Amino acid sequence: MTTCQATYQFLQQLRGRAVTTPPADADAAQLAQLGLVSFVTADQYRQMQADVSALGARQNDLAQEAQRTAQLAAEDQREEQRTHSILFHFESQEHRAADVRTEAATRQQLDAANADLARRRQEFNDLLQRRSLFDGLTACGDRYAALTGTGQVATRDLAVRLYRVADTDFAAYWADQQKVAGAFDALAAGAASYAQGLGTALPQLDRSYLWAASLDLTHRQPDASTGGPKFLNTYRAVANLTSNDENRLLAAEVLFAIDAPIEGQLPALKEVVQQVRKLGVPSESALGVASVLLLGRRADGSIAYDPLRQFLTATRSYEAAALLAVDNVPIDGLSAKLLGARSLFASWGYQASEDVELASAFLATSDLPIDGVQTKLAIVARGLNTYLEYPLVAAAILASVASLEANETLNLLEQAYQVIGRRAMPMTQSELICLAVRMVYGIRDELLRQLDTTARMVPTAPAGGPRFYPRVVFVPVFVHAAYYSTFSGVGGAHPAHAHGMAGGGFGG
Numbered sequence: 001m002t003t004c005q006a007t008y009q010f011l012q013q014l015r016g017r018a019v020t021t022p023p024a025d026a027d028a029a030q031l032a033q034l035g036l037v038s039f040v041t042a043d044q045y046r047q048m049q050a051d052v053s054a055l056g057a058r059q060n061d062l063a064q065e066a067q068r069t070a071q072l073a074a075e076d077q078r079e080e081q082r083t084h085s086i087l088f089h090f091e092s093q094e095h096r097a098a099d100v101r102t103e104a105a106t107r108q109q110l111d112a113a114n115a116d117l118a119r120r121r122q123e124f125n126d127l128l129q130r131r132s133l134f135d136g137l138t139a140c141g142d143r144y145a146a147l148t149g150t151g152q153v154a155t156r157d158l159a160v161r162l163y164r165v166a167d168t169d170f171a172a173y174w175a176d177q178q179k180v181a182g183a184f185d186a187l188a189a190g191a192a193s194y195a196q197g198l199g200t201a202l203p204q205l206d207r208s209y210l211w212a213a214s215l216d217l218t219h220r221q222p223d224a225s226t227g228g229p230k231f232l233n234t235y236r237a238v239a240n241l242t243s244n245d246e247n248r249l250l251a252a253e254v255l256f257a258i259d260a261p262i263e264g265q266l267p268a269l270k271e272v273v274q275q276v277r278k279l280g281v282p283s284e285s286a287l288g289v290a291s292v293l294l295l296g297r298r299a300d301g302s303i304a305y306d307p308l309r310q311f312l313t314a315t316r317s318y319e320a321a322a323l324l325a326v327d328n329v330p331i332d333g334l335s336a337k338l339l340g341a342r343s344l345f346a347s348w349g350y351q352a353s354e355d356v357e358l359a360s361a362f363l364a365t366s367d368l369p370i371d372g373v374q375t376k377l378a379i380v381a382r383g384l385n386t387y388l389e390y391p392l393v394a395a396a397i398l399a400s401v402a403s404l405e406a407n408e409t410l411n412l413l414e415q416a417y418q419v420i421g422r423r424a425m426p427m428t429q430s431e432l433i434c435l436a437v438r439m440v441y442g443i444r445d446e447l448l449r450q451l452d453t454t455a456r457m458v459p460t461a462p463a464g465g466p467r468f469y470p471r472v473v474f475v476p477v478f479v480h481a482a483y484y485s486t487f488s489g490v491g492g493a494h495p496a497h498a499h500g501m502a503g504g505g506f507g508g
Helices: 004-015 025-033 042-053 055-083 093-136 149-165 170-201 207-220 224-241 245-256 262-278 283-295 305-314 318-325 331-347 354-365 370-384 392-399 406-424 429-442 444-451
Strands: 037-041 138-140 143-147 482-484 493-495
Touching (some): 004 143, 004 170, 025 037, 042 143, 143 149, 149 170, 149 406, 170 207, 170 224, 170 406, 170 429, 207 245, 207 429, 224 245, 224 262, 245 262, 245 283, 262 305, 283 305, 283 318, 305 331, 318 354, 331 354, 354 392, 370 406, 392 429, 406 429
Antiparallel strands (some): 037 143, 138 143
């Protein structure tokens, strides 16, 4: 098929109702097969024009038919009431038989009228659809063409991505887009299965918490009938190690990613909990931090206690310190990136908070240089501000996806938002957008890098050898406007969120 650039030009011409370069027959057939463009011949166009011109008369006929049917229904109701009245039983047998025959005949007429009315309404609705298509048709060579609803969306999405796919074969581009859409659909469907089971087993937990966990679980184990019991077993096994549900969920998600029964992990987990408490992490946060460290064990089995100790002096956020501690790069360089990100946010007017610390830590552990991500981060944060009062952490997560530029990131996030919204409603906008952030980050390794091999933003090469194999990602799920933090060393009120793991976030 032709290139994305040529296809986009044609779709834009259709949108503007002024086609100057009709596509080749093969390309037109492909666009029609994909459901993006509807083509009609000149004869079909003239027939549609005649049908549409008769729409007013059809509407009047339909109104008259509906009125006649309503009269028959009223007559049928009167006949039924009369034959079921007490007085009916005092009439003669012959009179009663005549009344029954009259009622049956009226009912038969009503049934026929209802069937005819339904047929006429369907024909009228079909004609309305034909009118909608007709109104969008424009001359295209020796025939006429119009964008479908899918074509309208495809044109918008292609405009966002054209900077890198202009010379790509459109059929190949479209196939990649369908893979991403399919991944979103599968992820949302799997999460729905998980959320239903978890909601029944853990009714005391906030629904948005369970959906957030379900997205991660689906990414790791698509079969909820297998993964659900495993997660619940893990959650219950760690429940007595902390007093709050947020850290129980975080720990259960982290430990779920370890391919080993929870019973075998508990002794090591309890030991790590004790050690991080000795380093100054309070009981309310110790389980979540310990789980991250346990997942982030080096190949030799050692735990990142020393990096955690150092980062606990660099940040007052326990979760940010854990995130930094398991990133196996030189600490000096990581600390410098942390300070750079924190300084950037301060220059934007952000005050010290848990969100600033988490966002700074996330950017520090990404492969992108801080000075190379500022513009993208600002654009994404502004876009998220439509949905979130506190967009910083979510923006940092999305900005770290090096294979996507800002507008493309927001476009993909909108797609994810629509997909998860169809499954998870009713939820607030802020809850849904946070779930969408998890979805976008969760499929990045499998599809998004494949989708974009020419992105302008190139990550820097990691220094210091291989990293710990988890890449930990805290994705907020907003439930209330704010809360007084009890799970962080940062005092004061902070944006309300539950911390969990983003599906796919453990990839490189």
